[in-house]
Amino acid sequence: MSIPLVPQLLRSHLIELAENDQRLDGRGQWDGRDVQLEVGILGNAEGSAKVRMGDTIVYAGVKFQTMTPYSDRPNQGGLMCSAELRPVAGRQHEPGPPSPESIELGRVVDRGIRESGCIDTEALCIIPGEKAWQVILDLYAISDDGNLFDAFALAGIAALRNSVIPLAKFELGEDIPLDVSKTPIMCSYHRVGGRYVYDASGREELGGDERIHITLGADAHVHSLQKGLKGTFTAGEFAELMKQARTKGDELRDLVHSLEGGN
Amino acid sequence: MSIPLVPQLLRSHLIELAENDQRLDGRGQWDGRDVQLEVGILGNAEGSAKVRMGDTIVYAGVKFQTMTPYSDRPNQGGLMCSAELRPVAGRQHEPGPPSPESIELGRVVDRGIRESGCIDTEALCIIPGEKAWQVILDLYAISDDGNLFDAFALAGIAALRNSVIPLAKFELGEDIPLDVSKTPIMCSYHRVGGRYVYDASGREELGGDERIHITLGADAHVHSLQKGLKGTFTAGEFAELMKQARTKGDELRDLVHSLEGGN
């Protein structure tokens, strides 16, 4: 484990900017970077997406396997979400076993999707007690310039909504689209220079404090929350973030839906 | 792996004490610390015990799983004994993979119980060749002030003798007590200041040399022996330890039995 030096100069600079309501790259407090979302771009995956938010670039790929249902849930298949932070994604990402940071990242993204109930695990059953589909969503960062959480969550739900169950490959009939009933969207806020900002860049993360992740569904239903890193926040601060997440979440949900023909 | 500094001052002090037939905490050579034994104290275990010997505190918990019998022993279930030395138990216990010391600890305690034949593995068979009970005894140290071997062995056999096979939970009938036909007792002796003492404390272990573990059943039958650490001993020294272990073993066996209503 290497210890990042606390960049005191960077922190001072970020405080100064915040006092003038400015950010390093000129964005406003609640502005996100440009988002590019592509789906269906991986030849060997049953569903896929690529997200670019500024210089942060991630892929999501969906594969299907058959599994034996758990004995206490004989009518259900499974959803597994795995996030890999490989050293390709940045100078600071060293090879080795998954760090606590990357475990948290994977689990928070996973819960945001899973807990929304967007996938009906009973619909994944093939033969009760014997065979069911396991949906495996793999998240893969190629370039980390901050806010991998939101990039992974966006790529993940877009890839799932773009997936086809490969019945033909398993000699079980004709391929059918995977039914995904919701579009949970994560919005992450980082305390930088003393105030929260949306979609922190890599340098803002480096000089920032605590982080709050909010995953919302339609009608502002809350599906998942997580506070990470050292720091405290007030009820008032949280209420403002929730308000911002409602607006931004709807915007990104529209982006996902805009790529889907029939929706 | 950290290397404990050989505490030369402590060793000198222990030699001086031994020459005057004294110990650090005022005990006699063959005296043990106060022993507190409680059974049935863990809500989610099928058998449990807690042992306190001075400032050494350990738990033992028994769980049952079903297993497929090994093909060469279709009529037998299994007994598994696992000892964990987690960092909660003391400043010197660092996190990480099991050390050679903790592997030895677990295996010696396991053999003392297993080799006594106190559990009839054929009685654990449910359907020959298909299903049998696996008894899992987990030993767990909370506070290590020396002689974890004896504390684990005592908690282990008491927890097993206190166990109930959870037939109801597995929908196999009504719960029945696990049949444990013997009460093997381990007594450990450590060379401290040049002579052996019973039930060494943490500081005595730190300044001591080799260690001898003797597990006896009823009628002084020998079930398990182990010599640990650097050092040699004579036949005469061993004969004296065996004599001491016969007396102490009977005493602790009576303590275990005193907590059992009908025995």
Next chain:
Amino acid sequence: MSIPLVPQLLRSHLIELAENDQRLDGRGQWDGRDVQLEVGILGNAEGSAKVRMGDTIVYAGVKFQTMTPYSDRPNQGGLMCSAELRPVAGRQHEPGPPSPESIELGRVVDRGIRESGCIDTEALCIIPGEKAWQVILDLYAISDDGNLFDAFALAGIAALRNSVIPLAKFELGEDIPLDVSKTPIMCSYHRVGGRYVYDASGREELGGDERIHITLGADAHVHSLQKGLKGTFTAGEFAELMKQARTKGDELRDLVHSLEGGN
């Protein structure tokens, strides 16, 4: 991972020797060390061989297990080749997980045997889709004085050709010899002092550059090639090595066959 110091003095000496067409131990450029090959020497293995090439000594042992055939190859058994470079084999071999070097060593030897097609995996099928033989070849170095590749490859093919399928032990009938239809032979060349030599010793490896492994079958059919370590070579250099390997391969193949009664 320890870093071997680049032995500049050794390298200079090797260059000087090469300029005079000499080697450290007096051999000619294409001479190998004395080879001793014994087969059938391990009591608990179903096939075995021991090879000594100078001070390099290795064992190969063959064991059989039953396996369930892979669903896409229901009529086939398997061959697994595993090479262990344990610390017994030399001062430089530290304990720990397999190094990239030992992984390469195992895989190159494995491919040389496997890719020759000398074992008909369909003949290893016992009951299609249900049961088949898995042949496990374990390569084990006792003393490493260079060129483990060739020693392993030679011991490996000799042990396989010496193996008996233990039908009786598995209650499947009477033991029969394993059918091995070919005798692939690996010849390895190391650039030492600027030119290639055959069968480099430990000190030649230490002061050498890149390495080329050529595995040939009868009629000079090529079954496997590998270039290892830093360095480049020309087409002309390679052609010369191929020529040398054809001669040497035939010689070693005859040695293997000379130990087999009926062949």
Next chain:
Amino acid sequence: MGYGDVQMIDENGIRVDGRKAGDVRPISIELGVVPVADGSCRMTWGTNEVIVAVYGPMEAHPRKIQRQDRAVLDVRYNMAPFSTSDRIRPGFNRRSREISKVTSDALESVVLLELYPRSKIRVEIEIICAEAGTRCVGLTAASVALADAGIPMTDLVVSVASGKINGVVVCDLNKSEDNYGEADLPMGILPNSGELSFLQMDGDLSQEEFQEAWDYNMEAAMVIGGYCAEALKNGGYNL
């Protein structure tokens, strides 16, 4: 699974264990339970049982983990193999790693680490018996054990979770409620400042339900914070 079929709350708003919606399960706190540690705490909460030992401040080694300007806080959350209905295999576990991390983040927010440069403080959270809400019990007990070890802090962290069951928001789900629960909102609250240093949530809550669960947690945290303060003054609470 037909949640509607299992009625966990009666027509008078009384839960299966007799509690009202906002009630917390019974809690006891004992200090000094690990004699070899620098500070320790045993907390029972419903049938949860948690032991926390604190070691340090002590020299951080190997040196590469040292921080020049503050102490390193090394927090581990672990479930004993016999703590649950099905045995837990010892070893690497992603859930425990994540809980260890968020617990550490929550405690770092209150411990005055800058008083101990180049040193290490170890916090060992062991779940001996698990009902529901072990991460909350562990975090609360850890902040008490740190205080017992005399480590300076700006505040305690008191953690409690509210959730939704049969469409009703209630405080501090027990095991049977958790099995049928539709959402869970654990929070870590500083009783003096009212700020949060820990927050998670899973499931489905409307904005109104969310606010209700938040408020329950805030109220409960003040009550439990009182228990903790009493335990630290008197060496224990409710024994």
Next chain:
Amino acid sequence: MGYGDVQMIDENGIRVDGRKAGDVRPISIELGVVPVADGSCRMTWGTNEVIVAVYGPMEAHPRKIQRQDRAVLDVRYNMAPFSTSDRIRPGFNRRSREISKVTSDALESVVLLELYPRSKIRVEIEIICAEAGTRCVGLTAASVALADAGIPMTDLVVSVASGKINGVVVCDLNKSEDNYGEADLPMGILPNSGELSFLQMDGDLSQEEFQEAWDYNMEAAMVIGGYCAEALKNGGYNL
């Protein structure tokens, strides 16, 4: 499996995807695709897609990996879990370790490591979509990415494999050909000097077939080396 039954080459020597024996699949090269890296390259080759990022030269740490007289080259070849028809489980993998090592050996032969003592250069090869020949694509793309990062080299390494199918030697096997192939000869060729820094081979080739495959590789490498040079001059090729 009855190779003879599956006819992969027609009577005119035309392969299933329309190529002649010596033809290479379509290739595209894009630079700078990993914005946070010091150099990077995306290469598609048939339906293979590979991304390579280069970081460094930077300080090598921990210090025990430093070399006093040169830089350490740290090369990793990895397949994304979704890159193949059957998902690949992340983690330790003997095949990837070996390919990483031989790729590193091949690149060390051309990179002027002695210019950067005590430092480290990381080369991360990620297979995003795999058809056949990923080790060749990865090695070629890695040498382009190193050039993109401005690391001085004596030459590029261009890698390509020829093989045998239905008893015929052809260049650059695609996936369906690879499934029925009888031999595979990947080589890593320095386009300027014509020397080799990488060589593997598996299967069964007579001496004559071997020579034919060798010659196909040499010719193809010169063509592909031209694409690489063009990409490095113009920021991409065939986009």
Next chain:
Amino acid sequence: MGYGDVQMIDENGIRVDGRKAGDVRPISIELGVVPVADGSCRMTWGTNEVIVAVYGPMEAHPRKIQRQDRAVLDVRYNMAPFSTSDRIRPGFNRRSREISKVTSDALESVVLLELYPRSKIRVEIEIICAEAGTRCVGLTAASVALADAGIPMTDLVVSVASGKINGVVVCDLNKSEDNYGEADLPMGILPNSGELSFLQMDGDLSQEEFQEAWDYNMEAAMVIGGYCAEALKNGGYNL
């Protein structure tokens, strides 16, 4: 398993392999069998075959494992995958770890480690063919290999096990006896002093049976100690 049904000892006290109760299986000792090592020994004992190599004293590294006042003894006991009837998978193995530790403890008791501060001595025990009693063969061979390497010791350690079969105490169980044995008492004896540096025992022995097994081991150790001394003088024994 009905031990009574399998008669391992006849009415004259003769065992299945023709030995009397106190007899040891045939033993041979060969030195220098690992040419690259500083000392080595091959010991066969019945059909057991063990090879031990000793490396050192050499510099202990990394430095954190160094001891200022003595050498570190690094002992590994390992069974080759093909050494037993069922293949053993390479890798971590609790049994091997424990035997390595007790073997190391037994050897540390006789090796004059304080003569080599800050250095390391490696002892590699490889079981090539296992019958019964491999830990005894390994420990005995290791002490011979240390002597072959010229490492100063106060004494050899000779290890042998007696056991109980069909209710009769006998010395040095072979494989078939071990399968039906009711107890096993391995000891490590210093032939000159008669002291012990190694002791284990499993099973069920009355005090009288225990004494009988102890006495057999003591007698056998003196005989085997003679073989070892002869081997060290003459470069081998019974070859």
